[in-house]
Amino acid sequence: MSKVKTEWDLKKYYYDSLQDERIEEGIKSDLSDLELFVDKYKGNIAALNDEDFLTYMNDSETLLKNLTKVHYFYSYLNTLDTQDQEVIKKSGELSNIWADASQKLLFIDEEYKNIGYSKFIERSEMEMFSDYKNALFNSADNLKYILTEGQENNLIEMGKVISIFDDMYTELTNSFDFVIDGEPKTKSEVYAMRMSKDESEREKATNALLDKYGEHQIVLGNLYKSVCKENVASVNIRKMEGVMSSRNISEEMDNDVVNTLLDSVKAKYSLYHAHLKNKARIMGKDKLEMHDVFAPIESKAKSDFSFEEGYEFYMDKIKGFDQEFYEYSQKIFEDGRVSVFPKKGKMGGAYASYNKDKESFVMLNHVPDFNSIMTLAHELGHAIHGWYSQEQKGSVYHSPLSLAETASIFNETFVFEEMLKGLPEEDVEFYIMKNLDDIFSTMFRQVMYVDFERECHTRTLNGEELSYEDFNAIWLEKTKEYYGESVNVTDNAKYGWSVIPHIFHTPFYCYSYSFGNILSFNLYKMYKDADNKEEFIEMYKSILKAGGSKRPKDLLIEKGIDITSVDFYNKAFEVVEAFIEQVGTQRV
Numbered sequence: 001m002s003k004v005k006t007e008w009d010l011k012k013y014y015y016d017s018l019q020d021e022r023i024e025e026g027i028k029s030d031l032s033d034l035e036l037f038v039d040k041y042k043g044n045i046a047a048l049n050d051e052d053f054l055t056y057m058n059d060s061e062t063l064l065k066n067l068t069k070v071h072y073f074y075s076y077l078n079t080l081d082t083q084d085q086e087v088i089k090k091s092g093e094l095s096n097i098w099a100d101a102s103q104k105l106l107f108i109d110e111e112y113k114n115i116g117y118s119k120f121i122e123r124s125e126m127e128m129f130s131d132y133k134n135a136l137f138n139s140a141d142n143l144k145y146i147l148t149e150g151q152e153n154n155l156i157e158m159g160k161v162i163s164i165f166d167d168m169y170t171e172l173t174n175s176f177d178f179v180i181d182g183e184p185k186t187k188s189e190v191y192a193m194r195m196s197k198d199e200s201e202r203e204k205a206t207n208a209l210l211d212k213y214g215e216h217q218i219v220l221g222n223l224y225k226s227v228c229k230e231n232v233a234s235v236n237i238r239k240m241e242g243v244m245s246s247r248n249i250s251e252e253m254d255n256d257v258v259n260t261l262l263d264s265v266k267a268k269y270s271l272y273h274a275h276l277k278n279k280a281r282i283m284g285k286d287k288l289e290m291h292d293v294f295a296p297i298e299s300k301a302k303s304d305f306s307f308e309e310g311y312e313f314y315m316d317k318i319k320g321f322d323q324e325f326y327e328y329s330q331k332i333f334e335d336g337r338v339s340v341f342p343k344k345g346k347m348g349g350a351y352a353s354y355n356k357d358k359e360s361f362v363m364l365n366h367v368p369d370f371n372s373i374m375t376l377a378h379e380l381g382h383a384i385h386g387w388y389s390q391e392q393k394g395s396v397y398h399s400p401l402s403l404a405e406t407a408s409i410f411n412e413t414f415v416f417e418e419m420l421k422g423l424p425e426e427d428v429e430f431y432i433m434k435n436l437d438d439i440f441s442t443m444f445r446q447v448m449y450v451d452f453e454r455e456c457h458t459r460t461l462n463g464e465e466l467s468y469e470d471f472n473a474i475w476l477e478k479t480k481e482y483y484g485e486s487v488n489v490t491d492n493a494k495y496g497w498s499v500i501p502h503i504f505h506t507p508f509y510c511y512s513y514s515f516g517n518i519l520s521f522n523l524y525k526m527y528k529d530a531d532n533k534e535e536f537i538e539m540y541k542s543i544l545k546a547g548g549s550k551r552p553k554d555l556l557i558e559k560g561i562d563i564t565s566v567d568f569y570n571k572a573f574e575v576v577e578a579f580i581e582q583v584g585t586q587r588v
Contacts, residue, residue, distance in 0.1 A: 009336025014073040026066030046114035082174040135395040187348035188365035206291040220498040221468020228460040243457035247508035276486035299430035310373040354386025356394040381411030389547035405516025443517040446510035518572040
């Protein structure tokens with residue numbers, strides 16, 4: 001195949017360097033436009049008639065676009081080198097500019113309160129506001145939590161301080177050196193080693209990861225305590241219903257739906273216990289060790305894939321699903337919008353980044369294993385979702401995180417299922433076991449994370465002063481519940497909470513992975529059962545194109561998917577159970 005671009009071409013889409021004159025010019029232009037916007041609308045929004053209010057909403061769409069562009073540029077540079085002090089400094093300066101700009105817009109919240117809930121709901125039902133329907137509904141929904149302009153201003157000022165702790169976690173943990181047998185390893189390499197065929201290598205990697213974070217528990221514990229206290233302060237000040245209220249509101253998910261999700265998954269931990277027992281049996285062990293949890297089973301099936309192999313494999317499979325998906329996946333590489341390989345200083349993990357009127361960018365840390373193919377499918381799914389959503393207005397462009405995982409996990413599920421076709425039975429077992437590891441990581445482990453968070457935040461809300469030792473004890477209890485009797489849980493497992501960046505950066509975010517998996521299994525089952533595959537694909541694309549224009553429950557019920565129904569969850573668990581049973585009938 002022709003050589004695939006594996007690095008971002010930031011100059012093509014952003015700026016030549018940090019010193020590019022267009023950066024300062026763009027920021028100045030935005031701040032000037034902001035002043036004109038404030039002069040035009042401050043004190044006047046509540047009195048606007050419907051036509052003028054629509055103009056106001058359209059004007060809002062154009063605000064701070066250069067600032068957003070600069071933010072993405074700095075963010076991408078930071079991704080490529082998290083230790084670049086000049087980028088860190090510039091990002092801090094931009095954060096202050098953004099905070100100051102946000103303060104000048106605080107009058108909007110106060111005037112929204114004067115408009116009132118009923119008027120927002122009325123406008124959300126009017127045809128002239130159809131492009132903004134869900135934005136207006138969300139504004140109405142948020143009114144009861146909006147504080148006075150002065151209070152909101154104070155919270156923004158406090159946010160400047162709190163953001164330092166967030167940056168500290170990223171900078172500290174990305175500076176960690178993981179030394180194994182005298183050789184430094186990146187976090188991505190350590191994660192890959194945890195899935196090695198060599199048990200000694202898995203054990204060294206698992207301990208290197210946990211022990212390194214264990215060395216910094218005092219700092220990490222205080223950083224996480226600040227996360228809990230910031231959230232609790234917001235809950236108290238805004239008089240919210242509970243510690244997860246802010247996340248559920250941003251996800252546009254009813255509290256009872258989220259509780260049903262969490263309770264349903266926890267009630268099915270027994271499925272994971274059954275999977276672990278299968279793995280122990282296949283590995284010839286009575287009980288797994290911590291370092292065996294992600295271990296591949298012995299097989300002659302191919303498990304090492306170069307990037308080129310993984311790319312061709314994905315492209316071949318996705319072309320069989322839909323031509324548009326294929327062409328977009330091809331284009332994002334051709335345009336230099338995928339960073340593929342790990343290197344020292346580069347952010348760990350993987351992500352896709354997209355915004356209104358911005359091209360999607362994907363960050364990977366490819367290592368030669370099967371999981372990297374699934375990660376490629378996952379992140380390109382996100383990028384495709386961002387591309388389809390471009391037809392929406394900026395204020396309803398982003399789907400809530402509860403829907404943001406839809407395309408990514410569907411992509412994974414489709415590619416995996418296609419791969420199984422025609423494989424020998426022993427290879428099928430190998431790949432199903434690997435896929436089950438991933439399913440439990442995304443559908444079940446993420447709920448365990450949220451269960452941990454919920455207890456830490458709730459105990460903080462109730463007045464407890466938690467230390468890192470408390471976090472360790474809570475995490476160990478949740479870990480043992482999750483693994484059941486099938487794993488020997490080591491003492492250093494208690495540090496596991498501090499390895500998870502999501503609980504620091506985006507509290508309670510992780511349930512979106514679980515919901516996304518459950519939704520994707522429902523969608524994939526619909527796809528397999530559909531007599532007319534093209535008709536299903538068009539329906540599926542309509543979900544992606546909707547972005548955040550409709551609340552998840554409303555959007556999905558239109559497609560025949562009821563997320564309040566027990567059947568919704570059971571259908572997903574049936575898929576998992578079928579995989580477990582398929583493996584359980586072999587090697588008996």
